[in-house]
Amino acid sequence: MLARVLSCAVIGLDGELVEVEVDIARGEPKMFLVGLPDAAVQESKERVRSAIKNSGLTWPFNQRIIVNLAPADLRKEGPAYDLPIAIGMLLATGQVVADISDAAFIGELALTGDVRPVRGTLPMVALAKDRGLKRIFVPTANAGEAALVEGVNVHPVGTLKELAAHLLGALPIAPMRTPPPSAPPPGPQVTDFSEIMGQEHVKRALEVAAAGGHNLVMRGPPGSGKTLLARALPSILPPMTPDEAMEVTRIYSVAGLLASGAGLVTTRPFRAPHHTISNAGLVGGGSTPRPGEITLANRGILFLDELPEFDPRVLEVLRQPLEDRIVTISRAKHSVTFPANFALVGALNPCPCGYYNDPSRDCVCPPQVVSRYQRRISGPLLDRIDLFVDVPRVEYEKLASGVRAEPSIAVAERVAQAREVQHARFAASGAGPSRLNAEMNPQQVREHVQEILDPAASDLLRLAVKQLDLSARAFHRLLKLARTIADLGRHDRVGQAHVAEAIQYRERVE
Template structure:
């Protein structure tokens, strides 16, 4: 007897259909064979499934069993096939009618007691099930809120094998989970420290406002204790809320990575990832023997903060160049090529020299010019060109530290940023060619850059002088135009003026230092 069930496997952040076919024969010696390019986790599922069935009270007759995972030329991994294999065995033994299983997509891991445990990647599987016109999706109870984000799909949360059998045989009624539409996305705001707590550093806070308004990459340079990390940690408090489409993208990546806690659904806060400087290049951009998203993809639609930037391995930093430019990571293996979204706002911080005190008037720098040059050379020119803004963060004077005057609050900054982002969205809607793509000034290029960053004659003259004097690259020139557009938008001005260009050039500290 042959039984066929619908499952799903992951390829990057998308799912593809897998048909689990089981052939049970009473002829020949009892055996179990699993084919279809399955990895060890899938093969080990045999022992889990038979123990779970036995402990759940189901008795199976000895037989020759062959299981095929189709398409057989694509790799399958993970434990999400346990549930489907168990139901196929029960159906082949006459405990569940094959007709009752038809049309369902099935995913879940089994414990030895027969209880279902949650698995990763349920959201893309649910999207696939809806696309395939599935009758419903059977998943572990803890995964149901995540799967229920997908509209138009009946999602059934199952606790154990006994409950699944009773439901499929019509002996127990289960209600499909109601679609978990997001509530309060527009008002969602992460619990984060407020910028009103920051003493001084007005120039740095202005730079952060510009960066957040246009989604520009940002680098802080300053001595230890000047507040670089403190400033970066407060950036989530001023970012605009995720749209539903953006939240769906973020949730999908976190689902594939196993970062969705059981019982939770949509991710409604922009990610803020801060990996340690000892991270490998694979940990940063993704990949590995079994490719998984890296930190740059986990920060998609949010902030990737790299503290002590110069301490990161040079190779790890260099692999960031492609995702910073393209907004995605492409991982190619001999058998497959995967793409992970990576549209981030990069925020980095570093000391100006190895000892950290080169720009601090209160301490003597002990570094030699060669040591400083070697330290700075850890950051290549192409990488620095991809960081729009280089901002110096000086040590805070005592009078500012002791001041009782409250600083600009995150709520005020956030209101201006949301207004500016809305303006950009309205302006660039027609330019967006990709689905769910919400363009910002940081995305301007080609014809759009020429159209929306037009300069008057005096602006061209000023920028030409700046490019020639500072020896700016074509990429740096483009970034100055993008920053100028954002500064003009914050000022609610259509035409980019010299003062906007001047402020944008002042945000390229490292370019200016090259001429000193």
Template sequence: MLARVLSSAVIGIDAYLVEVEVDIAQGLPTFTTVGLPEAAVKESRERVKSAIANSGYRFPADRITVNLAPANIKKEGTGFDLPMALGILAATNIIPESALAGYLFLGELSLDGRVKAVNGSLPMAIAAQKAGYRGIIVPTDNGQEAAVVEKLAVYPVRTLGQVVDFLNGFESILPERTDLEAMFAAPDATGADFSEVMGQEDAKRALEIAAAGGHNVLMVGPPGSGKTMLARRIPTILPAMSFAEAIETTKIFSVVGMLNRTQPLVTQRPFRSPHHTISDAGLIGGGHIPRPGEVSLAHNGVLFLDELPEYKKNVLEVLRQPLEDLQVTISRAASTLTYPSSFMLIAAMNPCPCGYFADPRHACRCTAHQIRRYRSKISGPLLDRIDIHVEVPAVAYKDLMGQTRAEASESIRRRVVAARRIQFQRFKRTKIYCNAQMASRHIRTHCRIGEDANQVLESAIDRLGLSARAYNRILKISRTIADLEAAADIQVDHVTEAVQYRSLDRSRQNM
């Protein structure tokens, strides 16, 4: 007696199809799973056996062999419980095997037969839709998530018995529906707004430029100057997520198991703020069973690293690849996985160990050697990959008590969106979406400057000893400033302002 059930598994953030073959033959009662199953998959036999028995069906006292094909890829997770159970029931003629055709099944079984949620149902639903399946049967808690995929019938189920009755035609299940428009129309849950930030006009200007061009930012200022407050409001001035971006971001959260069941689609740009004690694997991804790290969870959003020099040096250095390539490649002996990691890096730090270097209202207790050692924790190559360095001084009392309301995020966002629209038209025949992603050939084409601007830039490079990468960063920022003004050409004042956003390069020369 042989039965075949279609299922799926995830590798990286994409799913692949798995055929669950169940063979029941005469012999001593055994339950063997082959096809490179990991520990959780091997343990399925106990859950499947109890779930079938406690759902009122007879578990065969025969030799059972389950094969997970393709057999050359390691299978992980608990999503094969339901297809294994259905394969056994089909092999024992409790349900007709023909009823299984065209459906993809996934779900973890509890001992009493309930079908529990699994990770990665969205990429699995996408795989089923691309393969042309007529439907996918998922746990109820995964129904809204899988129903995000269009042109695919998604049937949410609660128990193994309900699935059996559905396949036998004894019970009907209404396909799940998801209101995508309502999800994208939902307001920002944080309620944060730039109008709440008093003063810091220079920092706000720098962050507006960063949002308009997708640039990375390092804010330097004393404790309490508002660096964290500013960083948390950056997602409110970024352009709204497109459906494609939302799907790609949601896939990452789905695979990790961090998707909110009440919000099955990530429609707000992520804001990730890991603690400085994080490991390199936690930040970049990896582990014994590789999984995405914080840089991938921040995909299409913001990664905020507060107190940047407090992070371990090896942790900061692994940021180089995702900042440059917009993706992370994790290599292990058995496989190599690539996770997307296109994010805005927003970092914050004090100017010195005590935090009050160059603060007119507080005396700095640090020596020059201590300040150099503190700042040397951030390597030159990493600083070169951060486009904008902005100083965030302590807020003056008159700004704190000012009666004039600061500019709201929505007003800033409109200018950012207008600049991004110019960039979209500029790069519409490429895979570039903002100025920060330009390569050298794009800079030569779109960042031409006149003789006056060239002299200003040459003088700055000679005086500050900037690297070639910093030179390119200045040109990118200049292009973004011009886009905010809807200027076709980069002017001298655009370059001059862009040079000002290399403050750490200036401070390194002065120390």
């Protein structure tokens, strides 16, 4: 007998329909799995056999079983086909009789028959719904994300036995009705600005970076609070829009990083990969490409602590995504594109010992070691950093004063207002998809900054370009930054004070 069961695959961040055919006939007692399956799918034979037996159901001995996965040119990966294969077996052997033409099945099976979570449930369910299917059976642990897709019945499945009973009408599994709980933040706990004493100029730089979507690097001695300050940045970013939240949840679903039962991710990502990270870990990779840290940081922050410790070749691969805000991973058969729209925050010590230029402690590094250390970060990468801030150690008086600084919520409000000004400006000028000042192209910089400069600001700029010997890119960076500073102060025109502050954030090489 032949049975057909629908399931789904994931390519990049998108679902794809897969048809599982199970054919059982007399012949040599053997099971074949065809249709470009990878090793994990091959192992499915053993899992399905054990799961069926341990669920009190019957395995067809002395029969020839062929399982075909279609379309044949799509590489099938992972264990998510266990459940549809098992259901196909039960249908083909007549142990389950049901019309499942409007349903899809996703899930890995444990040998006991328990259904285990799989990656990418959210995009798979979204695809199934788009294709007009009415019912989706998913692992219980993935039901939260699945239920984010409206207009389709999501049935959480705990065990194969339960599913068989449901299909036979013996013990129906109710579809999820309650809205799924939102997922906890994917990163570490966020610090509030009010918990950080002193460092007003660094907080100001973080505020500017948050308002305009600018990349920022902090430099200072050990223990000065660089890591602490970076961790506070998400607390002043505006909440994600519903579309952004959906996009981020989809990414975490495909990466398999959603907690069991979790629904929508509502907190902006904060990713802080270790400096030993590989190329593939950072930008994504694998035979079926998976998102890397830059995609996991999409709509949020990518924090690279101890920047000079990263392999320069690994940092080098950031150049393109920083420019394009997407990353394309090419494979022989297909290539996938992941979003990578993040703000880069870096931290570094001024030298290996950490005390170069420190007012109270002597640096023990020879001068050539200091300059070599600073040169470990390549020019092209530094050229994409808009703000450089020095983070000195806080004086004891400030640490001990107990005066609470401005809370993040107050800063976040200014950031949100400045962002609204930018959205309105770019929408009104119809100038492409740019949404934040950092994303302006040269033509937009001309229109929104250069053409409406104060004469005094113009003079200062001319002087700065001459005296500081700025490159064209550095010049544009300065203008974008000045635009954000003006927006934070709610000024239409970019004035001298805005340009002056922007100049302060340039890189100073020792």
